[in-house]
Each structure stands twice: as C-alpha cells, then as structure tokens.
Amino acid sequence: MTHKLPCTLSTIGEFGLISRIAAGVSRHESIITGIGDDAAVTAISAGMQLLTSTDMLVENVHFRRSWHVPYRLGRKSLAVSISDIAAMGGIPRWALLSLAIPPELPLEFVDNFMCGFLAMASENQVFLIGGDTCSSRSGITVSVTIMGEQYPGMIVRRSGAMPDDDIWVTGTLGDAALGLEMVEGADSASLTGSRLPKQSPSNGTVDDSEFLINRLLDPAPRVSAALALAEAAVATAMIDVSDGILADYGHLAEQSGVGGCIQLVDLPLSASFRRHTAHLPVIPYHLALSGGEDYELCFTAHRSNREKIVDCVKKSGIAATRIGIVTSSPEVKVVNRDGRRYTAQIEGFNHFI
Helix, strand or coil: CCCCCCCEHHHHHHHHHHHHHHCCCCCCCCEEECECECCCEECCCCCCEEEEEEEEEEECCCECCCCCCHHHHHHHHHHHHHHHHHCCCCEEEEEEEEEEECCCCEHHHHHHHHHHHHHHHHHCCCEEEEEEEEECCCCCEEEEEEEEEECHHHCCCHHHCCCCCEEEEECCCCHHHHHHHHHHCCCCCCCCCCCCCCCCCCCCCHHHHHHHHHHHHCCCCCHHHHHHHHHHCCEEEEEEECCCHHHHHHHHHHHHCCEEEEEHHHCCCCHHHHHHCCCCCCCCHHHHHHCCCCCEEEEEECHHHHHHHHHHHHCCCCCEEEEEEEECCCCEEEECCCCCEECCCCCCCCCCC
16 A cells, blocks of 8 residues: 655745645735735825834744644744734734745645634734745744834834833733743743643643643734724833733833833733642742743823723723833832832843843
C-alpha cells in the first residue's frame, strides 16, 4: 500500500500560493484594486485620516510550531496588528500579509493559517489587499501591515495623559503570561519559578487551563471598546498592552511627559488566573505587570469621566478597571496596599535584552 505524500509549497510554487490565498479573500467597496496588481488602491472615507502599523511574528521568537497550531497562528498574526489600530481609537480596514516560509512546509499548514487569518479579518471587517511571499531557510516569519482610518478629532495618541488623570485597563492581565508558562512546561527558567501543571491543580479546572492558553494563542483585539472610548471622547491617551502593563504604560507616560503610580491590588486578575495560582505562596503579580501579550487597552482619563467610561466600555462586553493615577513626576512606580513600593522582577518584554 502506498502513502500519499503531503503537498508542500514547493509543489505549487510562489504564484500558485498567491493564487490560492487570493481565492479566499473577500472584496469591499473601499478596495478599488486588490491582490494581483503592483500595488493596492483603496478609498479612504471622507474626512478621515489614515492609520498604519506593522508587526512581525518570527518562529521561535514569538511562537513555536509545536504548540501554536496554524489556524490560531493565523488569527493571532492579524489580531495583534488590529490591536494597534484599536489603541488609537481607529477603525481597522485593510491588511497586507507577507510570509517567509520554508519550502518543505505542508500546504495544509498554510491553508489552515489563512483560514484563521481570514476568520479574524471577517470578525473585524478587515480586508486583505496584498502582500508578499518568499522562501525561508530559518523558519516561518509573518509580517502584517494594517491600515485603518478615523476622524482626526477621534484619534487617541499616547501623548495626551495629564497629571491626576486616572489610569485604566480593559479586561484582565497576566492570563497570557500564565498560559505561556503552561505551554512551555513551566521549566526552571519560568517566570514564577515553580512548576505550574498543564492542567489546573485541584482548586482549578481544565476549563481554566483552556481559558489561559487561549488568551495567549488567540487574543481578542479590543476594537469595540476602543471605538466606544474614542466616540465618547473620554480617553486622553491610550496604548495596547503587548509587552506588559508596566512597560506599555511606561511608553505612554514617556510620550506624555508624565509618570504614574499603579496600585498592585487593583490589577484585574481573572478567576482562572486566581484559581490556577492559588497553590502558590503569593499571588504572582509580576505576570500581570510584566508578562505581556494581554492585548488589552491601557488608557488615561480625567476623573470626572469615571461613570461614563464604565458605561461605554461595558456596552462592548468587557470591563474596565482603574489601576492608578498619572503623576507629574516622570517616574512610573507600583505600590502595595500599605504604600510600600513593589519591585517587579522584569519591567516587560524587550527583544534585545
């Protein structure tokens, strides 16, 4: 009996791959010329400005094929870029996708990757309008350029925070970092320094494990919450949380020329996070502060808008939590309930440290 060999990229070639991708792409009235020409042509809505951002995901730096299935990798590849547009209160519209792929990679992997990518695109009304493909000798590299639009007066930058503004964050923090420990096996170099099981201990559930790992592998960009904040004109500055709340708020503070005081006990932790770490002697707050890949929104706002913020974010299906206050001093610090300073093990993810 003979076994059929898996179809690889080398079987269909670069242009066969491009045609295969293009066949599954949706069209939109804003796309004048899409995939197939030297450049895409799009029409921006009247009175709006263009927002553009780019992200790369590199195998064995951002993900591992051994635990990041292609469908979820496709979803995440676009989600992290959509999150950048959301962080400025923008409406995500168009994406360019470039792939560097080993020739021996099974075509099924690419098909599943694209299914995930286009599913995330459909959920957020984003349209793939072009990109590039090439061969790789050292694993997969995914590069996404995302474009969005928004009225000038509704764009939220990092540079608008003022002393005495509240510091807010959507959703919960630390779930993705804990999920990363789980998929990596929580070895001796793990963030908590303890072996967290791949399934929850007796005071947790398998559902907790699935939730935490899903937060890592399949993040949800907070587009609706960001648009609600932009439309209500309540956020003075905003950033998405990709490298950890401590590092990312630090970027916002630097751009605004301010500092901040974050209250440790106010960091929003999910029920799954609390159950899964209940066996540890102390709550691993450093995962919430510095773990990264939460893709929540961190924003600042005047205290007079507290009720309005809770109401408008709630309509998007998630919560927002006040975690601190903007200070005039350029320092960003974290304090315990008693006012003593909390020192994080690391400030956040940095590619070159």
